[in-house]
Amino acid sequence: MNQDQKLGPIRHSLAHLMSMAIMEKYSKAGLGVGPAIDSGFYQDYDLPEPISEKDFSWIEKRMREMIAKDIKFVKGESDFKNALEFYKHDPYKTEMINDLKAKGEKTLSFYDSDWFHNLCAGPHVTSTSEIDPESFKIDKIAGAYWRGDEKNKMLQRIYGLAFESKEKLDEFLHNREEAEKRDHRKLGKALDLFSFHEEGPGFAFWHQSGHWDHYQENMYFTQIDERDFAVKPMNCPGGMLVYKSNQHSYKEFPIRAAELGLVHRHELAGTLHGLFRVRSFHQDDAHIFCLDNQIESEISQIIDLIDKMYGLLNLSYHLELSTRPAKSIGSDEIWEKAETALKNTLNNKGIKFQLNPGDGAFYGPKIDFHIADSIGRTWQTATIQLDFAMPERFELEYTAENGSKQRPVMLHRVIFGAVERFLGILIEHYAGAFPLWLSPVQVKILTISEKQKEYASEILLKLKADSIRAELDESDESLGKKIRNAEIEKVPAVWIIGDKEVESKQISERARKDYANKITDGSLEIEKAIEQIKKIISDKT
Incomplete structure (x- = not known):
């Protein structure tokens, strides 16, 4: 018999000993299922009062006393009539017996250990002398619905750990402690790699970004656990939540965070057109948080990056400055400040641009790049958007040099825009004959x-x-x-x-x-x- 074959009966027998200890104190306890599992065992109980971690010590003590008594595990059989009579006051065993009868079983197996008589298929050890009394530990408590059905009563599930020796038990506990230290959720926060937020449990939905007010006709909605959600239509709010995960100082700026994120837009069926207009696509977004005096240099560097990328692809382009649309958020003062900053950057860089009144994003003005393909068509692709409004709406803050709390400036940028659409443009630009x-x-x-x-x-x-x-x-x-x-x-x-x-x-x-x-x-x-x-x-x- 290999080690796993030996451990199964040991763990199952320990579940019975735990039930004996508990039933000595709670004689009317209802017993649910109690199998051996990978690291030990568990047993479900219907008890008159909750068991807590404070009870673990006396349960373990009583189990060790039983092990020392060299209790034998004796298998027996019964017909259904006698079994139902024996368990007539236990609704859980009664239900299990009736289920086995319905499945066509002819007889039932039981195990007796001292005074404890339990419906069980086994296997078990022959005697408790086969169990190392230091090789197990009562581990934790959880709730479990009877038969896993939430319509049924919630039982108390008590878990135990069990191994062939105390050394193996200690090794398991050490490894589990190490695993908890290495929990990627904890490390993600500690290393500032990622974060989770109540606004998006499992997938993203944001109210405060303004997307609800200004974009809901293009969003997909669903309901989970009686709460309304929307599938993420843009990456921007996530950038804000990542920023808010930590406190920031003026010394950190500029802070740049990139995300190649999947987004969804509710486009009408008649407007769908290959890769050019899709309902699900990826955007190569980046969000840059900076100070007022860093705006021009950051925009200038983004323009240089876009120029380099489009140069590699032999794409010519022109720029348009798009200003405040009819539906927008933010004050007149904020919009004037943002538009002036973009104009000054382009003028100081000596770049010609066309003015495109009223075509900005709802949260800020933008510089749009329009590329020309090999047959003269133009496509709006890259964009740089200056945003004073969303940091205000999300209450983003940093500690300024004088110790006061200030709002950062936010830049949104994409190089390709919708990646699927950009690939469609390239396919047609090269007529499929890629370099x-x-x-x-x-x-x-x-x-x-x-x-x-x-x-x-x-x-x-x-x-x-x-x-x-x-x-x-x-x-x-x-x-x-x-x-x-x-x-x-x-x-x-x-x-x-x-x-x-x-x-x-x-x-x-x-x-x-x-x-x-x-x-x-x-x-x-x-x-x-x-x-x-x-x-x-x-x-x-």
Whole structure:
């Protein structure tokens, strides 16, 4: 018998001894289920008064006294008539017996230990002499509905720990204490990694952000536990709650927090359009908390970041300054201050912009970036929004240099905006022919026949080892068909493997038209071909 097989009967027997100790004090106690579990055992009780942790010591003491008496566990059987008569005053055992009868059981098994007679399938130890009296511990109390049904009575569930020795018990307790120290919820707060809030138990819903008043027609609603909730329509309020998780000093600013968050918008069915208009999408939001005298430098750095990202993608753009809309929050003074700050930043940076009156966010003015695609269409993507209103509404504070409490300024920014929409724009901008560094599949390997499969697989592993996105087409299609499929997929580089390539340890390369002057057509040594691809990726060309 292995250790687990020995522990099961020990733990189950300890549950019986615990019931004996409790029933000596509460003779009319109702007994629910009491199985052995992974770390010990538990037993459900219907008692005339609550058991507390203060009772653990006398229960353990009495159980150890019973172990010392070398009590035997004797199995017996009974028919249903006698069993029901014996338990006629116990509604829990009566219900279990009737359920077993309904399932077609013919007889019932019992275990006797001293005076204790209990309906039980076992198994148990032969005698309490098999139990180490220092190897168990009464652990905790919880509530449990009879049969797990909340319509039934709530019973008291008493848990115990049990192992083969005191050393194993001590080891378990030590490991559990360590696990509690490492609880990610505690560490998340201690290390300032994340936080949870009453405003969003399990998912986000915020009133004070203003989204309810100004955006509820575009939100999804549900009800849980008789409370109304909405699925998160924007990431912004979460940024505020993260800020409020800790106290802040002027010395910390600027504080920058990024979130690639999933949001949901209730769009009408007729307005849905591929990736351009969806109901669920990701936004690459960042929220920057800063002082008044840091506004211009922070906005300037965001503009530089957006310019760098769009430059990599060869996207040209123009800027629009959008001002206060008809539906908004915040005073006239706050709006005037925010709009002036954005204008001054653009003017001081020497950037031309168009004024777009009345198209700002409801909480603040914004700078919108409109990119132009390869066929002349423009798309509003990146945005920088200056917000004095939400910090006021959420009562955000920091300790100023003079010790007073002040409100920070908040900047909202996205680079791509809705990521799904931006990908849709890029697909159409490149007509699916992504630059090699951005292409989902950078190299496609084609075999002429089954004989080249092993060599082609080796090449695939080499490409992946160099973080090159590659695929192997080892289908039974003709080479011409495979080449045509790769062209339809707009793969930048196609490597063909035949018998000649296997023998020479080379590849035969075909380049997409726009890479004809960067990728060598024809035979090439593997290492040179890989270096060629790596350089194009590194250069982002």
